[in-house]
Amino acid sequence: MGKIDFNQPHLTGRETKYILDAVSKKKISGNGYYTKLCQNFFESKYNFNKCLLTTSCTDALEMAAILINIQPGDEVIVPSYTFVSTANAFILRGAKIIFADSTNYNPNIDCEQIAALIGPKTKAIVVVHYAGISCDMEKIRELADKRNLYVIEDAAQAIDSFYSDLNGKKRPLGSIGHLAAFSFHETKNIISGEGGMLVINDLTFCDRAEIIWEKGTNRSSFFRGEVDKYGWVDIGSSFLPSELIAAFLYAQLEDLDTIQTKRKLIWQQYLSNLREWADYKNILLPILPDYATNNGHLFYIVHVSEAKRNGLINSLKAKGISSVFHYQSLHNSVYFKSTYTGVPLPNSEMYTERLLRLPLHFDLSTEDVDRVCQTIIESE
């Protein structure tokens, strides 16, 4: 029996054609034809106010930290169960990170605990829509608005997923915070190897975002004919990706609906196949709150113990199936542990110890998924 990879980059077949086209346009540095196509795609499909492609989701988060003008000593509330960049992007600007716990039913930030973490120095709440499943955005916006805090969505995993507000209106993830960051890393639904995007929902950030993106210059204004030469007007970095990356990405975006349909079918198949077994074994499967949708980004189980989880990884591996754990809790990291003074974060630690991600990619067949599920059920 063949191996089943945890992830495989999926190609639409047009990626290199568009790269060749970008090259033939004699413009392969950033902010060209394909960059604009990608940005327009998101602005029109999801009604995002303004989008800027970046070299990574990390870089989009760094842009957010600069835009909200983080100063040394400012506090930013971040879930502990996330990738290091969610915190590092703000630390690079001098922020103190206040780690929050996850809920006990999914790895998203526990809104009930946020209020206690807000202090006079708090500047922003960063939420991570884990597995593309929405955090409780109205609660978070309410908490933030009351205290005049920024909300940043780390939407790395959350492309094409939605939050239904109390009026039943479905809002795309990435459109609810003041700013949002997406990832197109090769492990995501839509990929460009490395890559990301900043979404600017709060229009007051638009002009400065463009400047920071272009290394702190007003080059974009210059090309629109608004100024007669461009120069240094702000801090900034080279956040914009090559057109090679944007061309690749655009080929992917054209197939977004096909990719999403397939991934969601795989996700549903896992859920149906494992439901009965999981309930019997007290194993947690992804829970979708009423307000959230699933985007087929990742399927996980939360086992009953770390030992059982690790045992299952090995059993699957023995059968040629690759499954992987996820984040190390950041408050317990080598970098942060000695300075962490907050309360225990037991749910974050639980997901660190017990969460397991199963293979999920476009080229997985229904037989593959059945085989993974069967192997899991037989291993236990």
Place this chain on the structure above:
Amino acid sequence: MGKIDFNQPHLTGRETKYILDAVSKKKISGNGYYTKLCQNFFESKYNFNKCLLTTSCTDALEMAAILINIQPGDEVIVPSYTFVSTANAFILRGAKIIFADSTNYNPNIDCEQIAALIGPKTKAIVVVHYAGISCDMEKIRELADKRNLYVIEDAAQAIDSFYSDLNGKKRPLGSIGHLAAFSFHETKNIISGEGGMLVINDLTFCDRAEIIWEKGTNRSSFFRGEVDKYGWVDIGSSFLPSELIAAFLYAQLEDLDTIQTKRKLIWQQYLSNLREWADYKNILLPILPDYATNNGHLFYIVHVSEAKRNGLINSLKAKGISSVFHYQSLHNSVYFKSTYTGVPLPNSEMYTERLLRLPLHFDLSTEDVDRVCQTIIESE
């Protein structure tokens, strides 16, 4: 008569073949097969101690600023006649920039003036090898070593160029400072659209450089089997480019010698064609100090006045030839001007007003170069 572009990205023809190959290896995120090929290429051809590809030269400079541990208030000496990123990379870490003037014979930093700019808070001197022509590196290292300062080479334009030391030993630019940053932006000799590389000559930075490059994690150690899981150990960012970029870059690097030979011929043709005219008109052409080589990156003239320079741009434009000025002096920028308290920097301002870059790219014919020169001579 056809148009003559200032720059055109040159292709070797293998770029998309290698991109397809990277894709077929199912690994298009960073730090894969082609990234290693590129890094090895530089390490073996130029004997650089350690190289790390980055998403831009800007990002390589930002890594340098993190590695030398810039703290708020530290001072960094930077030429005013350079791209914004040479300064911004250090400002992002809290540095105060002390701007230095250029020499009166080329835009490189004037070593005679550096000593007066060094104070108790100075941490580093950043040199820019303008047009790929070396700064006076022994003088700079001597000044720096005496005061225990770091030397960072902004070698954005300086691929395959050399400095001859007092013993007559030719040392590649990028190998002399503690750290160096290269660019592969589409305007450079070797391109990947956007792209860059950090060179780590001071071995004490190697381990940390790898960590900062991988978002502040010890992922590289993990893949070498040195630790059993990887986690957050430092600040960092997503500095590493996609394999798509590295694959494209490698195709270029394989043709480095061919590209360099052609570009240097064009450069020499400009020099011979314009020598007599320039001397007669008191127009400055590039001057190569005894210790420096030319790498065919860019050919410039320094006209007698801003009005004459701008007039020449227009005359050339009328004949379908694109020529462009270069940097705005950073100490005079919108961002910096109001806080600049240093001495006047007349040479930097002179190059801002009077320097003009002529078309130079691989696909330029000798007839094209003759036509540019003839048009210049006839315009005056």
